[in-house]
Amino acid sequence: MAQVATRAPRSAAGQPKKSRIVLLLLLPGMIYLGLFFITPFASLITTSLQAPVLGGGIGQYQPGLEFGNYGFVVNEYMEQIVRSFVYATIATLLALAFSYPIAYFIGVRARKHPVLQGLMLTLVIAPFFISFLLRTFAWKELFGQDSWISNLLRDSAILAQDQYLLGTPIVVIFGLTYNFIPFMTLPLYTNLERLDTSLLEAGSDLYAKPTSTFWKVTFPLSLPGITSGTLLTFIPIAGDYVTASRSFLGSPNTAMLGNVIESNYLRIQDYPSASALSVMLMAAIVVLVSIYIRRTGTEDLL
Amino acid sequence: MKDPNSLPKDPMMAELVKMARRQQLTRRTALAGAAGTVTALGLAACAPASEPGGTASEAPTAAVDVSDTEKVLTWDNWTEYMDLSDDETSRPTLERFEVQSGIKVEYLETYLDNDEYFAIVKDQLALGQDIGVDVICPTEWMAARYVSNGYAQKLDAANIPNKANLAPAYLGASYDPNRDFTMPYQGILGGIAYNKQLYKELTGKDSPETVEDLWADELNGRVVVLSEMRDTVGVIALSEGIDISSESSFNEDAYMNIIDRVEGLYADGKIRNIEGNEYTKGFRNGDYVAGIVWSGDVVQMNFSKRTKDMFGFFLPESGGTISSDVFTVPIGATHKKNVEQLINYYYDPVNAAELAKWVNYITPVAGAYEEAVKLDPALAENNLIFPSADFLTRTHAFRALNSQEEQTFSTAWQRILLGA
Structure with a gap:
């Protein structure tokens, strides 16, 4: 009981600090997702809307909203x-x-x-x-x-x-x-x-x-x-x-x-x-x- | 002490920095999460679009040649395209080149597919970067794309005295008429192959004689054609009396008619499958009895123990296709002079004969036949390696396509491959 009692206030006080640590721990994962999921996915979407270059050769496209x-x-x-x-x-x-x-x-x-x-x-x-x-x-x-x-x-x-x-x-x-x-x-x-x-x-x-x-x-x-x-x-x-x-x-x-x-x-x-x-x-x-x-x-x- | 306005050495980074400056990105906006990502994407999206469309102003420039100080070169070639010693541990002609020239050759066999390779390196080439390889051997139609986009370096004829040995038939290609940018490595014939025993069993005849014979009812479901558009469409078009080298005879209408013909043949089960190099597997295990294929593979299948002399190959009276894989130096390569020495070496008839003896394709080097007679007289008489003049009159080159045609023709062809 005593242990529980002493623990409770401490964790309440430590709340903001803890969430900062959580964020810090999450950071590598977020960076990873951003770099290797969000970026290619957004690039995929922009590519899917590209338009062909007029008179261009095979495989030539320009950014567009096609x-x-x-x-x-x-x-x-x-x-x-x-x-x-x-x-x-x-x-x-x-x-x-x-x-x-x-x-x-x-x-x-x-x-x-x-x-x-x-x-x-x-x-x-x-x-x-x-x-x-x-x-x-x-x-x-x-x-x-x-x-x-x-x-x-x-x-x-x-x-x-x-x-x-x-x-x-x-x-x-x-x-x-x-x-x-x-x-x-x-x-x-x-x-x-x-x-x-x-x-x-x-x-x-x-x-x-x-x-x-x-x-x-x-x-x-x-x-x-x-x-x-x-x-x-x-x-x-x-x-x-x-x-x-x-x-x-x-x-x-x-x-x-x-x-x-x-x-x-x-x-x-x-x-x-x-x-x-x-x-x-x-x-x-x-x-x-x-x-x-x-x-x-x-x-x-x- | 660096000038803050100087650009990074790496061309890709330099390009990015320039673009960023143009858009006057502040650090804050660049870091503003999603916005930053979108900007980066904008840059990424621009990259393929800025690919030069053959316009001189945008074309990348050749790299500085360091051949005089660095006696090395990297060659990325197709598989099974170089002679091997009997124990298959060394490459005799290539090793002799290293000894004679003092140039160390790193020989890779990762060039597996024209389209795929181009898709991998094209963005680097557009920026004039070194792709880490000094010479590749794309097939003519793909080499044409390298040359017209400005992705190939001009060869210095003075360093290739043996260029005089180039068989005249290989001159006059529309994208490089004098062979200033490319030099043929091996010639490839497209024609008809058949399994001697199975063909006899199924049809009662010794061998097919025309392209039409492939579509006989007895062969339903046992015929394969190449997924290489120029060979399959070429051979069939020739059989319909179309001159595939001529722009007027082989126009878009004529092409689309052949496409319809192939589609019909496939739908009727006359053509069982349309395959790339893997078709040899189907031939070896008896799935395919006949088909439109490359001569070199047939020679090799006939050499291998399990399928010794099982197959026949012929060019139909109407004609077969001829093409070649050509030495091409990518724009960013830094050992061009070393490559020129390599080309010169393989244009020596003695070396060319030794190579042809092993790889079984047609050598573009005049005089190699005479050398081959000394090496192995029986082999020299093989029409598929040293074709006679009469044999060669039956071969035709698929005409060059402009980029618009390339787009429509290959789209139509891919639709067949996808069963659409």
Whole structure:
């Protein structure tokens, strides 16, 4: 009691000083954000409003307020914009469907066997140690015309003789799912690892079927994990430009928003269009994510 | 004791300081949080716009050459574009140059893509800065952009006596008719390659003969074309009787017709994919049976153990494309004279023959063929490395595009690549 009593006045007196220290501690972070987030972002916005130099060569633009750039890119690339979000949604749902049982098994069932748990977590993370590009290239080989996967599918008549896998939306979505599965599994695992199993026992004691225990207890409790997992997969997938590119698993038919931005920025050197698309991609993701978080009721994550 | 009005040495900083002075920024406004950021952005936004549009007044000036005191040079080249010893640990011709000239060469292989490289260095070049590299080998159409923007240094012919060995076919490029700024390193042929065994299996014929043969129904989904617009559009346009070197025959309408044709071929599944250098992978593992590709890659695939002599290459009767990668000295490079010695060295027919023997592209050096006959007679007879005069009459160069055309042509091409 005495300690508390002596402490109280001191902290009250020290308040302004403390907040100054807090500000000082925050300063590096603020400078970092200002330099590496606000500055490039504002530069992106100004670039997206640039107008071409009259009679200028390729890649020559001047500062302007060309809001029409946004309308132009929406018209021009609607197909790829829609495709990006469709692919991202499907791949995220698939990743969730694959990851949940894995995370549940590692986090809940394997709790009594720490060695097994560690081993399985390693298996999930191990692909991280190999470059993303190399892994995608390996899949390109595996889906090739004469690969055992293609031959197996052809022999079992799932794939017609003159059909192929590479460059199709199915393979691209597969690649996206595969590349981002660890980002889904890990947050789910950290969440399910803390799941109180006595709640599950209570459920069965109250004569709930395993399925209703899952939907009424386990699932709602794991929502924060699902939310962070889906955000960590959906956002990078929507902007991914490697998997769907012509050099990897895709073809012109599977071009996503990332590929459009790359092409505009590096090939045509249409910087305003590329920037307008980037700004829109960011805005669309922010809107989608905030709606999503509101609906899943996990605002406290933010 | 510094004059407060003097400018920093670094040109980028100098430019920023000048702009700041012009706008009479006080320290207070510069530090006023958001306002300061916006001003900085204004400066950043100005940078690309101030890029010279070929106007002489704005063009950067060449750097001071320090070759006489610094016997070094940095060369950034495409990958697999230099001869290697059998154990692949040294580069024989390059090492001999170092010994003979006393110039130490730092040889990099980070020039992977014309567009990407230009996007990385263009802002520095616009300010006349040294990009840390003394010589690069962009493809002609990109070199044209360096030259017309004033981003390339003029070469001193007096330091390159072997320039006399340049094959006459390489003179007369519209952006540099006398090769004052650039010198060809290797010539590249665009034509048709096919997998001998698979082509026979699918069509019953030994080899395709025309460009039209690529669009046969039996080959549906097994044909690839290059993402390099000038080669793919060039070969197809030639097959439709268009002269791709002539401005009147190959005008915008003709170009757009070819674009429509390629789009249709892709939509019908005749063209399976449009790829850059990675297409060799698809050829090696049997995804592609035929396609419009570069000759040098075919020679190399045929040399490698796994795919020994699996592929054929030919120039269709209607014609193939020819282009070259050219030595270019960026405007801020400080070892131009050393580079001129390097160019001179590779224009010695003996060295050119040794290089051509390894890289499998066409050497632009006259007399290299005679040297190659001495080195390896079988190789010298390879039309893809030392093309006969008859073979060369079937090659055509894609005409130069003005910047307006470059914009519209490449935008149309990129739309196909994005499936639009």
